[in-house]
Amino acid sequence: MISYEQADHVIRRSKNLFELADNLEHFLTYISKMPNKKQALLELYRQMDAAASFNVIQAEVSTTSYNIFNMADSIPIYLKSYWTFQETSKQNIQVLTDIIYGIRSKMLPPQSPSLSIDLIVSLLEHIEKRFAFLSRILKESPLQILCLNHSHVEWNSFYSARVYDNGTIKDNIMLLRPRHETDCANEFIFLHEMGHVLHTRLTKSLWTPPKSFRLVQERMFLDGLGASDKDASELFADCFAIASMFGSKFAKYNPYQFIDKEDNMFLMLYMAGLIKKWI
Numbered sequence: 272m273i274s275y276e277q278a279d280h281v282i283r284r285s286k287n288l289f290e291l292a293d294n295l296e297h298f299l300t301y302i303s304k305m306p307n308k309k310q311a312l313l314e315l316y317r318q319m320d321a322a323a324s325f326n327v328i329q330a331e332v333s334t335t336s337y338n339i340f341n342m343a344d345s346i347p348i349y350l351k352s353y354w355t356f357q358e359t360s361k362q363n364i365q366v367l368t369d370i371i372y373g374i375r376s377k378m379l380p381p382q383s384p385s386l387s388i389d390l391i392v393s394l395l396e397h398i399e400k401r402f403a404f405l406s407r408i409l410k411e412s413p414l415q416i417l418c419l420n421h422s423h424v425e426w427n428s429f430y431s432a433r434v435y436d437n438g439t440i441k442d443n444i445m446l447l448r449p450r451h452e453t454d455c456a457n458e459f460i461f462l463h464e465m466g467h468v469l470h471t472r473l474t475k476s477l478w479t480p481p482k483s484f485r486l487v488q489e490r491m492f493l494d495g496l497g498a499s500d501k502d503a504s505e506l507f508a509d510c511f512a513i514a515s516m517f518g519s520k521f522a523k524y525n526p527y528q529f530i531d532k533e534d535n536m537f538l539m540l541y542m543a544g545l546i547k548k549w550i
């Protein structure tokens with residue numbers, strides 16, 4: 272039978288995602304010849320869940336609207352984002368195997384500096400002051416912000432959300448270190464991810480922008496009218512970042528400098544209107 276210490280080792284002794292992948296692989300190898308694999312997997316799941324709950328209490332920054340986690344404390348929350356306990360041992364092992372593969376095939380050592388926690392807080396305070404974002408959009412469930420000490424082969428950062436049948440949303444921003452070749456500032460990348468938080472919490476769907484966003488597309492992005500919901504959601508997230516930065520000390524980090532003042536104001540008023548309707 273798997274011990275508490277063995278399961279705990281996988282979670283608490285993983286200080287980055289590469290170590291998590293290695294420890295998960297060792298764990299799966301260890302239980303491969305056990306007659307009761309499901310009990311061992313359940314113990315690991317319980318340790319992950321307990322560590323994730325404990326780390327929320329111990330977060331670097333903890334508020335009623337959001338929690339910010341350092342790399343080590345992000346580990347159980349990252350794992351929990353991708354693993355829901357399955358009915359059979361085979362299914363659980365496949366999920367964990369996929370997580371190991373995803374880390375090893377997609378994650379990279381850090382290639383650039385990350386946003387400081389103080390700057391993340393400053394950006395969040397800014398969108399609260401401009402849009403009442405935290406007090407309206409994040410009032411039902413705090414957002415988890417994971418500061419991962421990794422870069423990624425495809426993304427500069429990413430957003431993960433689980434929408435439950437009752438409409439409850441549990442979501443995370445996985446804040447990565449941008450790749451060397453990116454032309455986006457960390458500030459814009461973070462606000463882009465907050466744009467995904469906004470449309471997901473409004474529509475209760477990860478890749479569905481609000482229907483009213485078509486008005487923005489018709490005014491500013493005619494070429495994108497036929498885009499898929501996923502592509503439109505990416506554009507929405509960019510537009511939120513643009514609207515957030517306009518006229519602020521963060522405006523210099525906006526890569527869409529070609530957008531004129533009138534359209535910037537239109538985007539800001541559009542986003543403000545969306546958020547104001549969120550009661």
